[in-house]
Amino acid sequence: MLELRGITAGYDRREPVVRDVSLTIGDGEAVGLLGPSGCGKSTLARVAALLHRPDAGTVVIDGEPARGWRHRAPREQRTAFGVVFQQPRQSADPRLRLRDLIAEPLRATGRRAEAAARVDGLAPVVGLSAELLARRPHEVSDGQLQRACVARALVARPRWLICDEMTAMLDASTTAALVGVVEEYRRESGAGLLAVGHDAVLLERWCDRTVRWGSP
Numbered sequence: 001m002l003e004l005r006g007i008t009a010g011y012d013r014r015e016p017v018v019r020d021v022s023l024t025i026g027d028g029e030a031v032g033l034l035g036p037s038g039c040g041k042s043t044l045a046r047v048a049a050l051l052h053r054p055d056a057g058t059v060v061i062d063g064e065p066a067r068g069w070r071h072r073a074p075r076e077q078r079t080a081f082g083v084v085f086q087q088p089r090q091s092a093d094p095r096l097r098l099r100d101l102i103a104e105p106l107r108a109t110g111r112r113a114e115a116a117a118r119v120d121g122l123a124p125v126v127g128l129s130a131e132l133l134a135r136r137p138h139e140v141s142d143g144q145l146q147r148a149c150v151a152r153a154l155v156a157r158p159r160w161l162i163c164d165e166m167t168a169m170l171d172a173s174t175t176a177a178l179v180g181v182v183e184e185y186r187r188e189s190g191a192g193l194l195a196v197g198h199d200a201v202l203l204e205r206w207c208d209r210t211v212r213w214g215s216p
């Protein structure tokens with residue numbers, strides 16, 4: 001179970017953008033979080049993935065309170081999460097070939113030996129050819145880069161996936177393909193999902209339940 005308990009978070013302690021929000025995701029459950037632009041969904045998603053330290057509240061991962069944030073999070077807690085962001089270019093190191101970008105979470109956690117086989121296994125699943133794996137981010141389209149970012153999120157076999165507007169800049173067929181990849185991984189691994197977005201139709205079709213957040 002992934003529990004967000006009484007989270008208050010933001011960028012200025014005097015004016016938090018998320019105030020006392022609690023949300024629980026059961027094992028294997030897919031929860032959609034809907035809300036207008038600017039209400040703090042991405043901030044909450046980053047807190048859930050241990051990427052942003054809240055001002056108050058706790059994140060409890062499978063019964064264990066989070067023991068750090070960002071690089072200070074213990075490895076076993078950090079690697080429990082796979083994260084996909086809205087803008088693939090902002091989260092992709094422009095120097096890395098897609099093959100190395102996908103393998104990053106394994107290399108960062110001392111699992112380099114698994115990388116080649118895991119990337120070769122995931123590339124066809126997300127629809128990337130060997131030729132695309134050898135390119136750098138500026139040599140591929142946004143959709144192709146997002147495919148690589150989804151593979152990167154899955155490469156270390158996380159128990160929890162946090163997808164923050166994963167499909168916002170994709171066409172309908174790439175959206176369907178990448179939602180299908182996430183769902184296939186969840187079916188086979190039992191991973192839970194927090195999917196953030198504004199597209200109610202997509203989230204309601206994709207998730208077991210959706211939570212609607214109020215106005216900003």
Ligand SMILES: Nc1ncnc2c1ncn2[C@@H]1O[C@H](COP(=O)(O)OP(=O)(O)OP(=O)(O)O)[C@@H](O)[C@H]1O
Pocket residue numbers: 011017035036037038039040041042043044165198
């Ligand atoms: N790094 C930052 N520094 C300062 N303020 C920020 C930062 N990131 C976000 N904010 C502000 O926090 C508020 C919530 O932003 P957040 O991105 O969490 O909202 P959101 O609901 O995900 O929006 P959207 O649907 O447009 O992505 C906004 O007012 C935004 O301007």
